[in-house]
Amino acid sequence: MKARSDELQIFVCVIECGSISAAAEQVGQTPSAVSRTLSRLEAKLDTTLINRTTRRMDLTEEGKYFFEQAKLILDQMDQLEERLSSRQQNPSGRLRINAASPFMLHAVVPYIDEFRRLYPDIQLELNSNDLIIDLLEQSTDVAIRIGTLADSTLHARSLGCSPLLIVASPAYLQQHGEPLQVADLSAHTLLGFTQNEGLNQWPLRHVHGDRWSITPAISASSGETVRHLALEGQGIACLSHFMTIDDIRAGRLKVLLAQFNSGYRQPINAVYYRNSQLALRIQCFLDFIQSKLAAYASADFKG
DSSP states (O other): OOOOHHHHHHHHHHHHHSSHHHHHHHHTOOHHHHHHHHHHHHHHHTSOOEEEOSSOEEEOHHHHHHHHHHHHHHHHHHHHHHHHHHHHHSOOEEEEEEEOHHHIIIIIGGGHHHHHHHOTTEEEEEEEOSSOOOTTTTTOSEEEEESOOOOTTEEEEEEEEEEEEEEEOHHHHHHHOOOOSGGGGGGSOBEEESSOGGGGEEOBOBTTBSOEEOOOSEEESOHHHHHHHHHTTSOBEEEEHHHHHHHHHHTSSEEEOGGGBOOOEEEEEEEEETTOOOOHHHHHHHHHHHHHHHHHHTOOSOO
């Protein structure tokens, strides 16, 4: 068995205080408890550290060496705690974030300047991938995922949610007209996804339920590609509010069929391995992004 730090502390305290009773008072234990700790430590080390009599106690040669080394170890532990405490007060270090391209471009990049002003000692590494990645293989601290999570090996922290909106460009609507009923979509060019078929189930109420299944005329693996197709007037798309809010406000995209929207909101989660202890730099980033996403959770469907 190996010696524990609390045993080292009691041993050092006994030597510095000069007696077991004085050390017991110092550490808030009974003399018998301190004596048992010393005996247990000697048993673990298989050596005598202190020659004890009723009148005095003297360090053996092994005890003198062990006392010097124990002091060094405890001093190093104190220094380490002080350094960690300093890092916690001033978050620092490299932070590797992974997210799908649309989220990275629309919900992270616009706020990087503000984040870096708040936390100048954090070095950000931003990686985009529209597919699920292995966090360890990609050396990622935390990944941000949109939609329902299925991987039980990961721990998740909810950052909020974002509505899904049906949108099209004014140019498309001028040429093809605006659908006024959900069934009208069958006469339009619809833009969808290749990788996640669930994204081709649009949150629209109709006589048969609140999900409208589409067959895309044009499909893409990336939401950002679908967004650009919509902006170019290539069809009608269903996209997250966080990636279309600026386009809607600027009039580049228009929200359609808002009165039929079922109100479904995509979950947004930060994920990391369950055995990970979140460093303060990660907590600061997640708190920051969560505050920015709060507006999406309460957004209406009219843009």
